[in-house]
Amino acid sequence: MLCSSLALANEVAVAPAVSPDGLPPLGETWLAENPYRGNPAALAIGRDAYNQACARCHGADASTNAAPAPDLRQLNRFCKRTSDAELNAACMRDNDAYFAKTVRNGKVIVGVTHMPPWQGVLKQELAWAIQVFFESRVTGRRE
Numbered sequence: 001m002l003c004s005s006l007a008l009a010n011e012v013a014v015a016p017a018v019s020p021d022g023l024p025p026l027g028e029t030w031l032a033e034n035p036y037r038g039n040p041a042a043l044a045i046g047r048d049a050y051n052q053a054c055a056r057c058h059g060a061d062a063s064t065n066a067a068p069a070p071d072l073r074q075l076n077r078f079c080k081r082t083s084d085a086e087l088n089a090a091c092m093r094d095n096d097a098y099f100a101k102t103v104r105n106g107k108v109i110v111g112v113t114h115m116p117p118w119q120g121v122l123k124q125e126l127a128w129a130i131q132v133f134f135e136s137r138v139t140g141r142r143e
């Protein structure tokens with residue numbers, strides 16, 4: 001659906017009206033890794049924040065691969081290929097670094113904003129909670 005991602009060009013990032021209270025606060029400096037995996041509050045908060053801020057491009061409730069922007073459930077697919085715990089941890093560190101960098105900077109390619117930058121708009125608590133949410137969604141079959 002490349003044509004529809006062009007239609008999304010130059011949109012601005014709007015902060016979701018979701019409070020990160022209930023999550024351990026993280027401050028201003030972005031962490032290198034997601035600190036919230038396994039935290040049920042992160043799952044619920046992340047779902048609300050995802051549906052307000054990300055769903056219009058990445059698909060409602062992170063449950064489709066037919067949205068104009070990439071299916072975020074696939075983001076850590078390479079890490080899932082290994083059963084080696086150490087390799088998996090290293091892969092997930094790279095995955096988290098890529099996630100945080102992409103969210104903060106957006107995706108601006110040859111002057112066209114495919115995704116707006118979220119730095120200064122989306123609190124890192126909400127960003128990591130969003131990642132916890134979409135990682136919890138089952139990918140299984142292709143829709």
Ligand code: HEC
Nearest residue numbers: 005008011053054057069070099102103107114115116130
């Ligand atoms: C205005 C539409 C739009 C919104 C809103 C949006 N994104 Fe994106 N996002 C995109 C597009 C388009 C791409 C693919 C850009 C490219 O690589 O050309 C993308 C790519 C990404 C990627 C990289 C995916 C990959 O496979 O490399 C991540 C991570 C991401 N977005 C996270 C988010 C999160 C988290 C939110 C909500 C806070 C969000 N996005 C909101 C349009 C959007």
